[in-house]
Amino acid sequence: MEKKIITLATLWTRSFSASLDEVLLRDGGRGRRMKIDHPEAAAVVPFVAEEEILMVRQYRYALGKETLEIPAGKLDPGETPEGCARRELLEETGYDAGKLTFLYTYAPAIGYSNERIHIFSARNLRKTEKKIDEREISSVKPYRLKRLREMMDKGLLVDGKTLLALFFAGLGRG
Amino acid sequence: MEKKIITLATLWTRSFSASLDEVLLRDGGRGRRMKIDHPEAAAVVPFVAEEEILMVRQYRYALGKETLEIPAGKLDPGETPEGCARRELLEETGYDAGKLTFLYTYAPAIGYSNERIHIFSARNLRKTEKKIDEREISSVKPYRLKRLREMMDKGLLVDGKTLLALFFAGLGRG
Numbered sequence: 001m002e003k004k005i006i007t008l009a010t011l012w013t014r015s016f017s018a019s020l021d022e023v024l025l026r027d028g029g030r031g032r033r034m035k036i037d038h039p040e041a042a043a044v045v046p047f048v049a050e051e052e053i054l055m056v057r058q059y060r061y062a063l064g065k066e067t068l069e070i071p072a073g074k075l076d077p078g079e080t081p082e083g084c085a086r087r088e089l090l091e092e093t094g095y096d097a098g099k100l101t102f103l104y105t106y107a108p109a110i111g112y113s114n115e116r117i118h119i120f121s122a123r124n125l126r127k128t129e130k131k132i133d134e135r136e137i138s139s140v141k142p143y144r145l146k147r148l149r150e151m152m153d154k155g156l157l158v159d160g161k162t163l164l165a166l167f168f169a170g171l172g173r174g
Numbered sequence: 175m176e177k178k179i180i181t182l183a184t185l186w187t188r189s190f191s192a193s194l195d196e197v198l199l200r201d202g203g204r205g206r207r208m209k210i211d212h213p214e215a216a217a218v219v220p221f222v223a224e225e226e227i228l229m230v231r232q233y234r235y236a237l238g239k240e241t242l243e244i245p246a247g248k249l250d251p252g253e254t255p256e257g258c259a260r261r262e263l264l265e266e267t268g269y270d271a272g273k274l275t276f277l278y279t280y281a282p283a284i285g286y287s288n289e290r291i292h293i294f295s296a297r298n299l300r301k302t303e304k305k306i307d308e309r310e311i312s313s314v315k316p317y318r319l320k321r322l323r324e325m326m327d328k329g330l331l332v333d334g335k336t337l338l339a340l341f342f343a344g345l346g347r348g
Contacts (some may be wrong), residue, residue, distance in 0.1 A: 002235045011183055011194040013208050016286075018192035020185040023235060027309055033235040034187050036210070036286065060284045061176045061197060061207040067284055108334040109283040110234045110241055112190075112210065116332075135201055158290075160282040160334055167341040 015074055036113035042084035043072035043161045045121045045169040051145045054093050057138040066138055069159045081118035091133050093140045098124025103168040108160055119165045189248055212289035216258035217246035217335045219295045219343040225319045228267050231312040240312060243333045255292035265307050267314045272298025277342040282334055293339045319345055
């Protein structure tokens with residue numbers, strides 16, 4: 001293992017932080033490690049039909065462009081992963097989740113982040129009157145699984161949680 | 175899009191940085207964004223036999239524990255993704271890659287990182303005399319695909335790049 005000697009500096013956003021730590025390495029030497037301290041997150045594959053998934057477009061500052069993704073977001077304090085998946089689906093698409101099924105929990109960036117993402121699928125969706133959060137979401141559109149597979153064959157889906165969630169939801173088996 | 179107004183602070187490791195930027199949001203307001211500026215990386219699914227993959231154990235400071243992963247690492251300056259996959263496989267397992275096949279490029283943590291990981295499979299591996307880098311790697315062991323599938327069914331594989339690479343290498347189709 002590696003043991004923290006001291007935190008040299010920390011940067012904060014409203015919901016997570018990045019720290020640079022000086023650590024004791026396994027060979028007895030010293031090194032520096034960056035650590036993003038991040039809340040857990042939830043992501044949901046929303047089936048609006050047997051072969052059709054709701055996808056959102058969102059601008060991602062770190063990439064400097066928009067990406068096509070499944071709905072997802074950070075857990076609020078005290079919130080369950082399932083509660084978060086349901087809330088994010090409603091906020092980002094205007095749909096109520098109906099039946100949620102847990103698929104997997106994974107860590108997206110173990111080299112520098114403690115984030116863990118809980119993946120769900122949602123079925124029996126129900127459209128509500130809820131307005132979509134337009135500060136975050138550029139557009140919401142249904143995509144047929146066949147089209148998503150074609151986009152994947154061309155390397156057009158880049159978001160890790162979306163790719164992994166589609167696999168866990170059975171996309172690769174078509 | 176979101177436009178940077180100013181970088182408020184940056185933390186540096188030897189190979190990447192974390193910056194806190196003040197940005198102009200799409201609605202005209204101001205916000206803060208964390209951005210990990212990270213080199214590209216390569217990860218490789220090394221088939222030592224038709225149904226067997228070399229996996230490494232590595233301590234991950236951000237998670238505070240060891241994880242079971244496929245070999246992977248950051249591209250050195252000027253290095254190609256393929257060259258990096260080949261070097262990391264050699265450094266972490268002592269095996270020469272033989273035939274490398276490109277599978278996919280994805281972004282693991284689009285909420286705060288510009289990292290992109292290039293996934294390869296490797297076949298026709300050849301054991302060399304090269305010593306494994308024991309500062310990074312705790313152990314190297316072959317795992318049968320069947321066993322990896324069972325571990326996945328129990329949620330025991332947590333590393334995103336490993337899970338996604340196993341899917342792209344065909345694990346889900348068994």
